[in-house]
Amino acid sequence: MNNSQLHKGDILIVDDTLDNLRLLSNILTEQGYEVRGVTNGSMALMGATAQPPDLILLDINMPGLNGYEVCQQLKANAQTSEIPVIFLSALTEAFDKVKAFSVGGVDYITKPFQLEEVFARVETQLTSRRLREQLQLQNSRLQLAEKELLKALEQERELNQRIQEMTAVEERNRIARDIHDSLGHSLVALNIQIEAALALWHEDLDKAHAFVLEAKQLGSETLKAVRESVTLIRSEPLQGHSLERAIASLTDEFHRLTGVKPECHIDVTPNLPDSINTAIYRILQEGLTNICKYAQASAVQIQLQSTASGVFLMLQDNGKGFQVERNTKGFGLRGMQERVTALNGQLEIVSEPNTGCLIAAKFPTIAD
Template sequence: MDGTQFLKGDILIVDDTPDNLRLLSTMLIEQGYEVRSVTNGSTALMGIQAQPPDLILLDINMPGMNGYEVCQRLKANSKTESIPVIFISALNEVFDKVKAFTVGGVDYITKPFQVEEVLVRVENQLIICRLQAQLLKALQQERQLNQQIEAMATLEERHRIARDIHDSLGHALVALNIQMETALTLWQINPEQAYEFLQEAKQLGSDALKAVRQSVSEIRSDPLQGQLLEKAIATLTQEFYRTTGIPPECQIDLSYPLSNQVNTVVYRIVQESLTNICKYASATRVQIQIQTTAEGLLLVIQDNGKGMSIDSSGYGFGLQGMRERTANVGGQLEITSEPGAGCRITARFSRLAV
């Protein structure tokens, strides 16, 4: 391998058959992976402790300590529990798939090896690891930004910028997490569909990282990016449907023009509401009504989720942000909810504000 070639990942192969080690090592090294090989479980555990790999290919039937036992020990150790393990088994061997996944395996490969299958299964698991690392990095950067925000001189400015960061990143990060969870759920029953979810999650992860880096510089920009409100709301609802499978029922009638300020507030309320529903509501139905009249504008967002207890001192940061935004343009916002009875958010803006 050319020394300048990019190493795609560090892989440890554990197999007591030298021919298998040579075959797997060769095919993976040719694809740009860094590969280590050992022939028994105890040696593998020592090597993993000293230098944790990105992925482990683990033979099940080995003398002394079998693959199940090795995997159980890895998952019982906080330092190694997150390392993905792909089991290796021959077609003529007894392979307990249920046990393999119960002890912590993420996939399996059968002998004789098919090069294309090995490479696809290895890369898919590494993609999942990279996405998880991206999500963690995004969350860490968001925390760092929030810490910087809290260090600013004025409390009002601090809260305003924190709210904008929350609005712009919350939905993307929730969507990314849902895509990854769906992919992991589908992995064994429909790998092709799971791979599609992973590709979408990868794009969402890239978008979230980009948003984190740009959030401070773009904090005062127009969130609609010059779009009409109807189109911007349609984009939010499409993304919500893509990540939750729930198609919001939308009734939008903007017969009267709105000011840019009210457009922004309406957009932010819908965005925050959908994010909260996605994260907390466990809803199966969502309704959005936006209607302008000669008297002003009415916005209603309602879901049939698990609801919550409402009191004057119990509003979360997102709901409090809705109230502040609405009040800043002279509107009124009402939140009606009870445990088990869904949630209804109603915002009214007078004609003067609109």
């Protein structure tokens, strides 16, 4: 007997005939099984409960508790209910196969024993038990993995929620800062117009009146800009829509206001992070607003594309253009730069007077 044959399974044999008990014990022990033997049903129940075996060979006809009754009690006990039971019965004895299987037996062996049959039936049931135990273990691991996955998904959902909340706060702070900058500039210009009107009030009423009209126009434009900015703060950028649909709404509004229909080329994956979607939308929103207000463009092109290295955005017009180095704080350029920088992206703005403007932004596919 070699080491590979050792400890192949723990078998409990229950038979009131000592010759049968010794015979089975000897042949199974020689095959590497650990074998215990008892001569009655009561001892079988106690032994199986104290140290549950991997398999029970159970004689049918015994004094006291017979094999059927012992099997019923084994199956009624949660501690022993999973142990497979093979019934032992002589060819000359009455053996009710239907009853044997109905009380929980899985197989039967007839006496006198045929060694090959005994080994085959025993190993079949032990292999089946090992497979069930492995399956139960795998199921337990899968259930544990599922719980861990659900926990990780919940943590990811909470993290994404916090990131979205932080992104929203940063967006509101950025817009509020833009309001402060633009409002301060407008109020300074408004104050200059009013001071000029007061200075000329008694000397040149017509000029004073013209300054007042300019001040009124500045006030109206400032109020409109503040209202638009406050609306931006209050609203969600995409309002639950896809990025492509949100961009379509922007271009439709731009077309309605200017009569110019932007040419769009959009090819992006649908699962971009919300932070990138928001940044792209805001950059296009600010860029189209600037074109509408200042550029006097007759053609506008938008290109948005996912690549292996990230997401590329381009907004280009053929309008008046401007000196970029002289307008680092105007036209929402600082807000664009902050949005791109926050996502570890790159922003390039190319413009000269009378040559239009090109805004190009690149974002990594996964924002850090």
